[in-house]
Amino acid sequence: MIDWWQALVAPFPPLLLTVAYMLVFILVLFACVAYATLAERRVLGFMQVRLGPNRVGPQGLGQPIADALKLMFKEMILPNDADRFLFRTAPLLSMAPALAAWAVIPFSEHLNFADINAGLLYILAMTSLGVYGVIVAGWASNSKYALLGSLRSAAQIVSYEIAMGFALVGVLMASGSLNLGDIVMAQQGSILHWYWLPLLPLFLTYLIAGIAETNRAPFDVVEGESEIVAGFHVEYSGMGFAMFFLAEYANIILISALTALLFLGGWLSPLEGILPAHAFHLPVIGVLLGSGAHWFIAKTSFFIFCFLWFRATFPRYRYDQIMRLGWKVLLPVTLIWIVVEGVLLYLQLPPWFD
Amino acid sequence: MLIQSTVFYFFSAILVASALAMISVRNPVHAVLFLVLVFFTSAAIWLLLEAEFLGITLVLVYVGAVMVLFLFVVMMLDINLAKMRAGFARYLPVGLLVGIVMAVEMAVVLSRPAFDLQKPEAKPADYSNTQELGELLFTEYIYPFEIAGVILLVAIVAAITLTMHKRTRAKRQSPAMQVSADRAERVRLVSMDKD
Numbered sequence: 001m002i003d004w005w006q007a008l009v010a011p012f013p014p015l016l017l018t019v020a021y022m023l024v025f026i027l028v029l030f031a032c033v034a035y036a037t038l039a040e041r042r043v044l045g046f047m048q049v050r051l052g053p054n055r056v057g058p059q060g061l062g063q064p065i066a067d068a069l070k071l072m073f074k075e076m077i078l079p080n081d082a083d084r085f086l087f088r089t090a091p092l093l094s095m096a097p098a099l100a101a102w103a104v105i106p107f108s109e110h111l112n113f114a115d116i117n118a119g120l121l122y123i124l125a126m127t128s129l130g131v132y133g134v135i136v137a138g139w140a141s142n143s144k145y146a147l148l149g150s151l152r153s154a155a156q157i158v159s160y161e162i163a164m165g166f167a168l169v170g171v172l173m174a175s176g177s178l179n180l181g182d183i184v185m186a187q188q189g190s191i192l193h194w195y196w197l198p199l200l201p202l203f204l205t206y207l208i209a210g211i212a213e214t215n216r217a218p219f220d221v222v223e224g225e226s227e228i229v230a231g232f233h234v235e236y237s238g239m240g241f242a243m244f245f246l247a248e249y250a251n252i253i254l255i256s257a258l259t260a261l262l263f264l265g266g267w268l269s270p271l272e273g274i275l276p277a278h279a280f281h282l283p284v285i286g287v288l289l290g291s292g293a294h295w296f297i298a299k300t301s302f303f304i305f306c307f308l309w310f311r312a313t314f315p316r317y318r319y320d321q322i323m324r325l326g327w328k329v330l331l332p333v334t335l336i337w338i339v340v341e342g343v344l345l346y347l348q349l350p351p352w353f354d
Numbered sequence: 355m356l357i358q359s360t361v362f363y364f365f366s367a368i369l370v371a372s373a374l375a376m377i378s379v380r381n382p383v384h385a386v387l388f389l390v391l392v393f394f395t396s397a398a399i400w401l402l403l404e405a406e407f408l409g410i411t412l413v414l415v416y417v418g419a420v421m422v423l424f425l426f427v428v429m430m431l432d433i434n435l436a437k438m439r440a441g442f443a444r445y446l447p448v449g450l451l452v453g454i455v456m457a458v459e460m461a462v463v464l465s466r467p468a469f470d471l472q473k474p475e476a477k478p479a480d481y482s483n484t485q486e487l488g489e490l491l492f493t494e495y496i497y498p499f500e501i502a503g504v505i506l507l508v509a510i511v512a513a514i515t516l517t518m519h520k521r522t523r524a525k526r527q528s529p530a531m532q533v534s535a536d537r538a539e540r541v542r543l544v545s546m547d548k549d
Contacts, residue, residue: 086387117482121410128418132390135422139383139429147429154426158419178484324529 022113026099029250034064036249040308047312074238079142082235086140091236091243094133098250101126105257106181107293108267119180120168123258124161127213130251131157134215134222134232137244141235149231152319153215153222159326160212166334167206170199170341171262174352184266189351190273194265198344198352201337203263205330207306210255212326214248216307218314219322256303260296267296362402369395382428386421393417404477407484 009017038053038060045052056062078087104119106112116122131154138150172178174195175186187194196203212219223231233244260266269291271279280290288294317325345353369392376388393416400409463469477483491499 083381083383086384116406118406118410118484121407121414121484125410125414125418128414131418131422132425135425135429136387139425151426151430154422158422161419318529320527321529321533 018113025102025113029099029102029253030246032253033246033249034068036253036304037067037245038064039304040249040311043305043308044312047309068242071238071242076238076240077235079235081142083140083142086136087235088240090133090137090140091240091247092133093136094130094247095243095250097126097129097133098247098254101254104180105254105261106184106266107296108291109181109185111293112181115179115181118178120172120178120183120262123180124165124168127164127251127254128157128161130213130247133244133247137236138232141232143235145229145234146232149222149234153232156215156219156222156322156326157213159323160209160330163205163326163330163334164209164213166331166338167199167202167209168262170202170334170338171195173338173341173345174199180261180266184261184268187265188268188272191265191270193273193351194263194268195352196263198349199263199337199341201333203259205334206263207259207303209326209330210259211307211310212322214251214255214307216248216252217311218317220316221319221322252304252307253300256307257296257300259303260299264299266299267291267293269295358402362399365395365398365402369399382431383425386425386428389424390417390421393421404481405483407487 041063042052042054042060052060053063054060056066078084101123103113104116104122106115134153134157135150138146138148138153141147171183175183177183177186215222221231223233233241236244269280269289271289272291275289280286282289347353372388372391372395376385376392379385379388393412397409397412397417400406400412
């Protein structure tokens with residue numbers, strides 16, 4: 001099928017093709033983001049024994065489109081003395097990094113936009129830019145609550161980025177590469193070869209720090225409605241608000257995809273090493289059972305579900321306890337595990353580090 | 355080649371323009387954001403020079419962490435703009451003098467033969483800048499690298515000690531104690547007779 005496609009697109013210049021692929025991908029991603037909002041409301045509804053939106057279209061599937069139309073036609077209110085330019089730019093600043101990071105994510109062995117050597121570093125740099133949207137929004141709104149929310153967010157994101165960075169250091173020590181494709185290939189073998197097992201503390205740290213980075217419950221003091229109304233986006237309405245909303249879900253999808261790539265073997269099939277090798281050569285089922293983008297999407301979806309699940313389960317952290325968790329629990333855990341991992345690497349412990 | 359130089363001039367124009375804007379805009383928050391743009395664009399130019407590790411690290415460290423804290427501080431300052439602009443004419447001669455001295459110094463240093471660099475050859479596509487840097491840092495330059503690390507550690511410890519002063523009268527909570535509290539010390543179940 002790939003040969004057939006390459007023959008079809010051969011007459012077009014590669015630059016044009018890449019741009020076309022990117023446009024298609026961004027459209028698909030936006031659709032995923034829109035339906036993540038529906039998934040959140042339905043899953044929360046299910047967990048809280050209520051229905052959730054189910055009126056627009058079958059099973060409420062038209063709800064994201066209805067919401068988008070409503071938000072697009074609403075007036076975008078500009079507060080008094082707000083910084084006009086920055087107020088309008090801030091939603092874009094929080095959306096753009098979440099999209100830019102996808103440039104290096106590999107969907108399967110040969111399916112990616114840019115296969116760069118420093119992929120993991122690039123991801124870390126891009127996700128660290130997302131905080132600007134929140135800070136700029138809080139300042140440009142000229143509102144006390146928004147500023148308080150953005151200050152909380154800046155402190156929280158900078159704190160958890162450190163634990164997150166150390167978790168990534170563990171991954172690149174184990175795989176010996178910054179290239180995301182190589183990191184996945186280094187986990188090849190079976191479900192027990194994936195890094196969730198040898199790097200379990202780092203895996204949990206990464207997931208927790210990821211929730212804090214995306215300002216999701218239980219770490220959503222940035223918008224804590226009981227304390228500071230809605231935090232940094234209290235003054236936003238219409239499309240500006242929608243952009244922040246979309247950026248939050250785009251970030252959730254990104255962090256889920258990264259967790260799947262770094263700790264759960266990305267596109268690798270969990271059935272590897274369990275089923276006999278000839279099972280993967282069966283006509284149609286073999287493709288489904290074997291490694292491929294569908295496993296990556298399935299793993300990502302699982303983590304997205306976890307994000308929703310945590311929101312329904314845990315009460316919100318108090319602000320000083322968030323800081324304590326980040327600096328006094330997660331950071332030491334990662335530091336200790338990096339040392340332990342160094343010892344394991346030195347001993348060349350099979351099956352992961354040999 | 356054409357694309358490369360177009361990209362270079364594009365980023366350079368943004369870099370110069372935002373650097374000028376950074377020192378000339380009135381609002382300090384805007385100035386900080388222009389500085390962020392300067393860092394980001396220089397990172398892009400470094401990428402053009404095939405120094406992807408340095409370029410991405412510049413974004414990660416300076417844009418992603420240092421400038422966030424900078425912005426954090428500047429946003430909370432209550433700056434009187436009129437007062438700040440009042441001294442412009444008075445400080446102009448000093449500023450010009452410092453600027454001229456810096457320009458002359460840079461001209462002297464950069465015109466030395468050591469800076470007479472040849473145009474580097476483009477590396478093949480599988481060349482990993484990150485790996486080359488890592489191998490140099492952890493073999494040839496391991497001692498300077500580790501000494502720099504220790505100096506930074508000392509700086510961190512010093513900075514933290516400077517800000518740590520125990521306020522004896524202030525009441526504060528200990529989250530560790532709060533987290534470890536259990537039901538037995540908070541609630542007492544009493545069985546009472548029905549009446």
